[in-house]
Amino acid sequence: MNSSNIYKFLERIGNLLRAETRQAKTDPPLQPVQLEILHYLNLCNQHSDIPAAVSEYLGLTKGTVSQSLSVLEKKGYIDKKPDPADKRVIHLFLTEKGRLVVDTTFPPDLLKQGLALMPQAQRDQLLANLETLLKAMQSVRGFKPFGVCGTCYHLSRGEDGNVCQLTRMPLSAQELEQVCREHDLGADESGLVA
Ligand code: SF4
Numbered sequence: 001m002n003s004s005n006i007y008k009f010l011e012r013i014g015n016l017l018r019a020e021t022r023q024a025k026t027d028p029p030l031q032p033v034q035l036e037i038l039h040y041l042n043l044c045n046q047h048s049d050i051p052a053a054v055s056e057y058l059g060l061t062k063g064t065v066s067q068s069l070s071v072l073e074k075k076g077y078i079d080k081k082p083d084p085a086d087k088r089v090i091h092l093f094l095t096e097k098g099r100l101v102v103d104t105t106f107p108p109d110l111l112k113q114g115l116a117l118m119p120q121a122q123r124d125q126l127l128a129n130l131e132t133l134l135k136a137m138q139s140v141r142g143f144k145p146f147g148v149c150g151t152c153y154h155l156s157r158g159e160d161g162n163v164c165q166l167t168r169m170p171l172s173a174q175e176l177e178q179v180c181r182e183h184d185l186g187a188d189e190s191g192l193v194a
Contacts (some may be wrong), residue, residue, distance in 0.1 A: 001065050007057060016110060017110065017111060018032055018107050018109075020108035020109065020110040021035050021105055021106070021108055024101060024104070024105040025104070026101055028075055028100070030072075030075075030077070031068070031071075033054055033058070033064065033068055033070050034071060034072055034077075035061065035105060036058055037054055037058065037065070037068055037069070037072060037078075038072065038077060038078070038094060038098050038101055038102050039102055039105075039106050040057050040058060041054075041078065041092055041093070041094050041098070042094055042099065042102040042106075043178060043179045044057075044146075044178055044180070044181070045178035045179065045180045046091070046175075047167065047173055047180055047181055047182050048090060048146070048178075048179060048180050048181040048182075048189055049091050049092045049093065050090060050091060050092065051065050051066060051069060051090065051092070054069070054092070054179040056143075056144055056146075056181065057144075057146055057179075057181075065167070070090065070097070076097050076098075077094070077095060077097055077101065078092050078093060078094055078095060078098050079092075079093045079095055080092055080093075083092065094127035098174070144181060144183070145183050145185065146179045146180065146181065147179065147180065147183035147185070148176065148177055148179055148180065148183070148184060149154065149164070149171055149174055149175065149176045149177075149180065149183075150161070150177075150179075151183070151185065152164075152180065152183045152184055152185070152186075153184045153186025154167075154182070154184060154186075155164040155176075162176060166182055166184075167182075
């Protein structure tokens, strides 16, 4: 299969998923890009909930992100808080209203229903292939992997719990599953990306 055919399928699947998320019942209504920002803020950890990370993860300009964040804040879907150690850094949080939108919109029902029609072995293979493709494309352009702690070079597992050696902060079970802007595969290129 050549790249044109693969692109054709990825584009079609992307269009179907975008159309499905556009059906999200939000009041007031939200643009697809605003929904994608809410989804990202639900995935990311405390080092990655800043506007610059939103731009990097979604491949959007700082201007677009800034405008969308203002709309989301005004409509009550997110809150902003300055970092206690550096007031110039602004952290972004989902409000209860924002979290409800994410919970009822992602992953889209269409995807869940389509996957349910596939055998488990094919779903596992699809996931592995998509991870490999994403990782390869990120390495071509030098994009950040936005992986999770379990595959990060900086994770230290000890008897007293898990610690990030980069930030020297302990990591809860929930934080281990969140995507991180600082994720680093180190010399181990076998890790999965988010
Ligand atoms: S261990 Fe890696 S992925 Fe986890 S918080 Fe630290 S830098 Fe981020």
